[in-house]
Amino acid sequence: MKDWQIELLACPFEHEPLDFEGEQLFCPKCKRNFPIVGGIPSFVVSDLAQAHNEQEWQWKQSEMRARNQQAVFYDRLLGLIFLTPFEAQMTVNALLGDRKKFANLIEIGCGTGRMLQHFAKHSEFVIGADLSLESLNRCRKRFENLGLWERTLLVHADASFLPFRNESFDAVASCQMIEHVPSDRMRQRVVSEIARILKPKGRFAISGYHYSALTKWFGKEGVHKGGIYFFRFTREEFLKLIGQNLKVERLQTIFGYAWLASGVKGS
Numbered sequence: 001m002k003d004w005q006i007e008l009l010a011c012p013f014e015h016e017p018l019d020f021e022g023e024q025l026f027c028p029k030c031k032r033n034f035p036i037v038g039g040i041p042s043f044v045v046s047d048l049a050q051a052h053n054e055q056e057w058q059w060k061q062s063e064m065r066a067r068n069q070q071a072v073f074y075d076r077l078l079g080l081i082f083l084t085p086f087e088a089q090m091t092v093n094a095l096l097g098d099r100k101k102f103a104n105l106i107e108i109g110c111g112t113g114r115m116l117q118h119f120a121k122h123s124e125f126v127i128g129a130d131l132s133l134e135s136l137n138r139c140r141k142r143f144e145n146l147g148l149w150e151r152t153l154l155v156h157a158d159a160s161f162l163p164f165r166n167e168s169f170d171a172v173a174s175c176q177m178i179e180h181v182p183s184d185r186m187r188q189r190v191v192s193e194i195a196r197i198l199k200p201k202g203r204f205a206i207s208g209y210h211y212s213a214l215t216k217w218f219g220k221e222g223v224h225k226g227g228i229y230f231f232r233f234t235r236e237e238f239l240k241l242i243g244q245n246l247k248v249e250r251l252q253t254i255f256g257y258a259w260l261a262s263g264v265k266g267s
């Protein structure tokens, strides 16, 4: 692992800096080891179960399995092929605000890198975190093919327990991930974790399913095929969730399909 990568990482439990020893990372405080699998440090350890209730952990395990299976064909899903170019442009614009480029940028829930590849143009260093190791492996191949791997760090992590140091990122994006976090309590944790790792004045853009006239027929809350939990947000629900820890400057809808909240972290 490179120095710039180790300097961003922290124990997901108490945010201590980690030591890099052999082929793994070690937390001197809680004595946990975190393996590095194919260049990707993994922080999805079984101890995380204790921080969840049984239902929450079951949903997360179920999503992990589904995403691992999906990883091979995810980029070819018809809806995503249509939506991605528009969604990427809107999200990049929302994230940048009045900025041109970031020193570092992280996407929480980067999956196979569908959006991360667009973000990469606007940041010197690119970091992606995801719950599915298979998706991250695909993402790594994509970034290698694009010649971007040298300035990329991919991390296997739970969005509610991020393995990064406080105030270490210029920009945090999360695209249609938070609706799959299986409880209001854990969704709030995601937002507070995003606020924690952002530098003061750092920018964010977070999108999540919009409960609109268009999407209401597909249900407010439920389970997608393959066992992926989802929750659709009303405007009030989404603003309340994000606004609890971050100052929303702008709220847009992506074709009535997803909300996109963006703004800056108050110092």
Ligand SMILES: [Zn+2]
Binding pocket: 011, 012, 013, 014, 015, 016, 027, 028, 029, 030, 031, 032
């Ligand atoms: Zn620790």
